[in-house]
Amino acid sequence: MSLATARTDDPATGTTARATPGKYLTFSLASEEYGVSVLKVREIMKMMDITVVPQVPSHVRGVINLRGKVIAVVDLRLKFGFEAKEETDETAIVVVEIAVDGGTILTGLVVDSVSDVLNIVSDEIEATPAFGDRVKTDYISGMAKVKGRVKILLDLDRAIGWDARMSA
Amino acid sequence: MSEWDHGTAGSDATSDDAELCMLQADPELAGMFFTEALDHLGSIENIVLALESAPTDVRLLNDVFRPFHTIKGNAGALGITSVQEAAHEVESLLDLGRSGKHVIGPAEIDVILKAVDVLTEMIGGLKRRVDGQAAPDSTDDRRALIAEVERIIAGGSTAAPPPPPVSVAPREPEPEMSFAGFGPVPAPEPAAVHPGASAPDARIGGAKSDAVKVDTVKVDTRKLDNLVDMVGELVIVQAMINEDPTLRRACDERLGRNLNQLKRITTDLQRNALAMRMVPVRQTFQKMQRLARDLGKKSGKTVDVELSGEETELDRQVVEDINDPLMHMVRNSCDHGIEDAEARARAGKPAQGRLKLSAYHHGGSIVIAVADDGGGLPTEKIRGKAIAQGLIGEGDPLSDNEIHQLIFRPGFSTADTVTEISGRGVGMDVVRGNIEALRGKVEIRSVAGRGTTFLIKLPLTLAVLDGLVLRAGDERFVIPIFAVCESLRPKPEQVHEVQGRPQMIQVRNSLLPLVSLAELLGIGEVPAPAHERTAVVIEDDGQRIAVLVDDLLGKQEVVIKSLGLAFAGVRGIAGGAILGDGRVGLILDAAGLVELVSNTSACVA
Numbered sequence: 001m002s003l004a005t006a007r008t009d010d011p012a013t014g015t016t017a018r019a020t021p022g023k024y025l026t027f028s029l030a031s032e033e034y035g036v037s038v039l040k041v042r043e044i045m046k047m048m049d050i051t052v053v054p055q056v057p058s059h060v061r062g063v064i065n066l067r068g069k070v071i072a073v074v075d076l077r078l079k080f081g082f083e084a085k086e087e088t089d090e091t092a093i094v095v096v097e098i099a100v101d102g103g104t105i106l107t108g109l110v111v112d113s114v115s116d117v118l119n120i121v122s123d124e125i126e127a128t129p130a131f132g133d134r135v136k137t138d139y140i141s142g143m144a145k146v147k148g149r150v151k152i153l154l155d156l157d158r159a160i161g162w163d164a165r166m167s168a
Numbered sequence: 169m170s171e172w173d174h175g176t177a178g179s180d181a182t183s184d185d186a187e188l189c190m191l192q193a194d195p196e197l198a199g200m201f202f203t204e205a206l207d208h209l210g211s212i213e214n215i216v217l218a219l220e221s222a223p224t225d226v227r228l229l230n231d232v233f234r235p236f237h238t239i240k241g242n243a244g245a246l247g248i249t250s251v252q253e254a255a256h257e258v259e260s261l262l263d264l265g266r267s268g269k270h271v272i273g274p275a276e277i278d279v280i281l282k283a284v285d286v287l288t289e290m291i292g293g294l295k296r297r298v299d300g301q302a303a304p305d306s307t308d309d310r311r312a313l314i315a316e317v318e319r320i321i322a323g324g325s326t327a328a329p330p331p332p333p334v335s336v337a338p339r340e341p342e343p344e345m346s347f348a349g350f351g352p353v354p355a356p357e358p359a360a361v362h363p364g365a366s367a368p369d370a371r372i373g374g375a376k377s378d379a380v381k382v383d384t385v386k387v388d389t390r391k392l393d394n395l396v397d398m399v400g401e402l403v404i405v406q407a408m409i410n411e412d413p414t415l416r417r418a419c420d421e422r423l424g425r426n427l428n429q430l431k432r433i434t435t436d437l438q439r440n441a442l443a444m445r446m447v448p449v450r451q452t453f454q455k456m457q458r459l460a461r462d463l464g465k466k467s468g469k470t471v472d473v474e475l476s477g478e479e480t481e482l483d484r485q486v487v488e489d490i491n492d493p494l495m496h497m498v499r500n501s502c503d504h505g506i507e508d509a510e511a512r513a514r515a516g517k518p519a520q521g522r523l524k525l526s527a528y529h530h531g532g533s534i535v536i537a538v539a540d541d542g543g544g545l546p547t548e549k550i551r552g553k554a555i556a557q558g559l560i561g562e563g564d565p566l567s568d569n570e571i572h573q574l575i576f577r578p579g580f581s582t583a584d585t586v587t588e589i590s591g592r593g594v595g596m597d598v599v600r601g602n603i604e605a606l607r608g609k610v611e612i613r614s615v616a617g618r619g620t621t622f623l624i625k626l627p628l629t630l631a632v633l634d635g636l637v638l639r640a641g642d643e644r645f646v647i648p649i650f651a652v653c654e655s656l657r658p659k660p661e662q663v664h665e666v667q668g669r670p671q672m673i674q675v676r677n678s679l680l681p682l683v684s685l686a687e688l689l690g691i692g693e694v695p696a697p698a699h700e701r702t703a704v705v706i707e708d709d710g711q712r713i714a715v716l717v718d719d720l721l722g723k724q725e726v727v728i729k730s731l732g733l734a735f736a737g738v739r740g741i742a743g744g745a746i747l748g749d750g751r752v753g754l755i756l757d758a759a760g761l762v763e764l765v766s767n768t769s770a771c772v773a
Binding site: 015034049051053054055056062063065067069070071072104160 | 732742752
C-alpha cells in the first residue's frame with residue numbers, strides 16, 4: 001500500500017480521492033481530459049489495423065499484435081458512452097497493464113489523442129464530485145486540477161478489469 | 169521415542185507463524201527448500217512402490233531413507249520444526265528397517281506412503297502461505313501421522329519376514345499386448361510364489377533403471393516460458409523482414425543467402441526452444457501406478473501396472489493437462505474394466521489384473537494408450553442405457569464401436585450404483601473435452617471378455633499449428649489443416665436453396681449445410697453468390713459443413729496465441745495467429761463452427 005494516498009474528503013459527496021500523487025499520462029477523449037498512472041502504461045502507439053473479434057461488446061474493438069503478443073483493444077470512447085468518431089492522425093493506442101485475478105494482462109486503449117506526462121502532487125488532487133451516470137464514479141480515482149484544467153484520473157483496474165462476465 | 173514435546177494446543181499457532189517468518193526472511197532459500205523437498209517426495213513414492221515388492225532390499229531401503237533424512241536436515245536448518253519432526257519419525261522407522269531391526273511390511277509401506285502425502289501437503293501449504301495464499305491446516309494430519317509411526321515402531325514387526333526367494337523357472341515372456349486386441353490369454357501362474365521375488369524390475373517399470381541420470385539444470389519455468397515467447401517474437405519479425413516488399417525489391421544474391429540463413433537459424437532456434445518445454449511422461453505414468461495400487465487395495469483387486477515409453481516427451485503443459493483424463497481412465501479400468509479375482513479365475517485369467525500405460529510416436533502425433541485385460545466395455549448394457557436415455561432408438565443399427573462411443577456423452581454411466589471412486593457419470597465426456605481442448609482425440613478399442621484400450625492422440629506441439637489462411641471480407645482467418653476435408657468452387661447446380669437462400673451444397677454424394685463464414689460469426693460482409701466464392705468443407709467428429717469464404721490465401725505454419733480470458737466465450741474462434749504481415753488472424757475452431765451451424769440451421773426444415 002502506498003504511503004502517500006491523498007485522502008482528500010469531499011464533505012459534499014462523501015467520496016474520497018484514492019489517487020496517489022505521481023506521474024500521470026494524460027490523454028483526451030471527446031472534450032475531456034483523462035490521466036492514468038505512468039506505472040501502468042507500457043507503450044503508446046499510433047492507431048493501427050485492429051482484427052475484429054466477433055460476439056463481443058462493441059467497445060471491444062478486437063485484437064492486435066504487440067511484438068508477438070496478441071492483446072485486446074478497447075475503445076474508451078465507446079466504453080464511456082461517448083459517440084464514435086472518425087479516426088484522425090492523432091488517434092492513438094495506449095497499452096496498459098491491468099491487474100486481473102492475481103496477474104496482469106496487457107490491454108490497448110483507443111484514445112483521441114495523447115497529451116503530456118504530468119507530475120501531479122497531492123495538493124492538486126481532489127475528490128470526485130457526483131457526476132451523474134456518464135462515467136461511473138468508481139472508475140475514477142480522483143480529479144486533478146493542473147494549471148486550471150481538470151483531468152479525470154482513472155482507476156484502470158476497475159474501469160477495464162476483465163472478468164468472466166465479459167465474455168458471456 | 170520422539171525427542172520433541174508435541175506441545176500444548178496453543179503453541180502450534182505461534183510456531184506456524186515463526187516458521188512462516190523464517191521462510192519469508194529469505195525467499196531464495198525458501199524457494200530452494202520447497203523445490204528440493206517436493207522433488208524428493210516425488211521420487212520417494214516410486215521407490216517405495218518398488219520396496220513393497222522387495223522389502224528387504226537394503227539398497228531400496230537406503231534410497232528411501234536418504235531423501236527423508238535430507239528433508240529433515242534442510243527443514244531443521246530453516247527452523248521448520250513441523251516438517252523436521254514428521255520427517256524424523258519416518259526416518260527412524262526406515263533406519264530400523266535398514267538395520268534389520270524392523271521388518272517393512274504392508275502396514276509400514278502404507279504409513280511411509282502416507283508420510284509422503286502428509287509432508288507434501290505440509291510443504292505445499294507452507295509454500296502457499298509464503299506466497300500469500302491460504303492453505304489448509306495440516307496440524308491434525310501431521311499429528312495423526314506421527315502417532316501412527318510411533319505406534320508401528322512400538323509394536324515391533326508385525327509382518328513375517330518374507331520367505332527366502334524360491335528358485336523358480338523364469339517367467340515365460342508374455343505375448344506383447346497389442347492394441348488391436350489381446351494376444352492369447354497367458355496360462356495361469358505356477359502356484360504360490362511370492363510375487364515380488366521373481367521379477368520386480370519388469371513390473372515396476374524401471375524405477376531402478378533411473379540410475380542412469382542425465383545432467384540437468386533446474387530452471388524457473390517462468391524464465392523458460394519467457395524465452396519461448398521471445399523466440400516466438402523473433403520468428404515473427406524474421407518472417408516479416410523476409411516478406412517485406414521493399415527488401416525483396418532490393419534483394420541481391422548475397423542478401424538473399426543471408427536472409428535464408430537467418431530463416432534457417434531462426435527455425436532451428438524455435439524448434440529447440442519449444443523442445444525445452446518438453447518433459448517425459450514418466451512422472452505422470454508413475455502417479456498412475458500409485459493410483460492403481462491404491463484403487464486396487466480399496467476394491468480388493470490386485471492390479472499390476474506396466475509402463476512403456478515413459479521416456480516419451482510431451483509439452484509440459486500437455487503433461488499437466490492429461491493428468492486428469494488419465495486418472496479417469498485408470499479409475500475406469502480398475503473399477504469397471506478389471507474383474508474381481510473370482511470372475512478372472514472363471515475366465516481363465518491370472519488373478520492379477522493388468523493395466524498397461526504406453527506412450528509412443530505415430531505419424532505426427534503422440535499416442536498414449538491405457539489398456540486393461542478386463543472384461544471389456546459392456547456393449548449391451550450401454551445400448552440399453554442409451555435407449556433408456558433416448559440417445560438412440562430401439563432398432564437402430566449401430567456397430568459395437570459406435571455403441572462404445574456413446575460413453576462419451578454427458579451424464580452417461582452404466583454403473584448400477586454410484587461408487588465413491590467412479591461411476592458417477594461425469595467422467596468420460598469431461599475426459600474427451602479435456603483432450604479435445606489440447607487438440608487431441610480419444611478412441612476406444614474394446615473386446616468383450618478380453619479388455620479395453622483407450623487411445624489418446626495428441627499433436628506434437630501446442631504452440632504451432634499447420635493452418636490454411638482464408639479471407640472473408642476484410643478479415644483473415646486460419647483454420648487448422650486437420651479440420652479441412654477439401655475446398656471447392658461451387659457450381660451453381662451444386663448449391664441448393666431453401667426458402668430462397670443457399671443453404672445446402674452437394675459434394676459428391678453428400679448434402680452438406682452451406683453457410684457463409686462471415687454470417688456464421690456475425691461479422692458484416694458484402695453478399696456474393698455462392699458460385700463466385702470458395703467453399704471449404706470442414707469436419708469435426710464426423711460432422712461436416714461447408715463454409716463460404718472469399719479467398720484461400722495459402723498454407724501457413726502459425727504460432728498460436730491465446731486471445732485471453734476476455735474472449736473465452738466467443739464461439740467458433742480458438743485463438744489468434746500472427747500472420748506473415750504482422751497482423752492478427754483469428755484461428756477458427758472447427759467444433760465451434762459446426763456447433764454454430766447446427767444451432768442456426770434449426771430453422772431449416
